[in-house]
Amino acid sequence: MVSVVLIILFLGFTCEVKCFPAAVNGSTLSRQENTLLSWLQRRYHFNAAEVEATKELIEDEENDVDPKQDKIIFRLQVEEIVRKLRTMSDEEMEKIRKLFSRKMGAVRADEVFEAAEEIFESEKEANEELRQSFQLNEGEEDAFEELVEDTKDGKDVETEDMEFKLGLSELADSYDQLSPEQEERFRSLVEEEFGSEEAAMIFQEIRAIHEEMETLKGLEDLTGEEGDKNDQDGGSNDEFADDDD
Structure with missing residues (x-):
């Protein structure tokens, strides 16, 4: 099975960003634009997301806004647009540039195209940094894949085995080691791959399982400490018994 996490982090993005509006109603652009x-x-x-991202790029240029300061989900879509344009022939690209x-x-x-290329390069670099920082083990990847399938099928993840829960808990630990910007980036990548609603459910389940496993770990630690204390108490009583003899 191809790792879902690898698809998200390594292979680029081919689906529509579902959190973007589907139309450009209320646009401040000119009729020509x-x-x-x-x-x-x-x-x-x-598609609708690519149109919306292009619209936002044009508006950023018009309002002198640095598009690299926009939300990650927008920058990822711009990156995908540039990928798409780069697959076109030189003739097609020339037609698009003339149209703009x-x-x-x-x-x-020219400023819009330059901004798009800058976003493409910066996003490619940021995604590579995330890939290097977020290298999951086999158990974490398998658990994430199962979680995605369970979410799509509406299956209760609480019915999964302990190996699955341990993998998700370890994934949550790895996620918590990321910088805030990398956390947002990974969440945005998951949203782009699965849609905002399903992504929210995925992260909710990861957090819930992680909290459950942390609670179990705390109980085990507490039980272990009590056992050690009882052993120590038993040892002390034996010493007293020897003294009495």
């Missing part, structure tokens, strides 16, 4: 978005959707098969230039001016079009 909205026509550009419609053309990208019809002629070049941009006609609809919003050559200078602004």
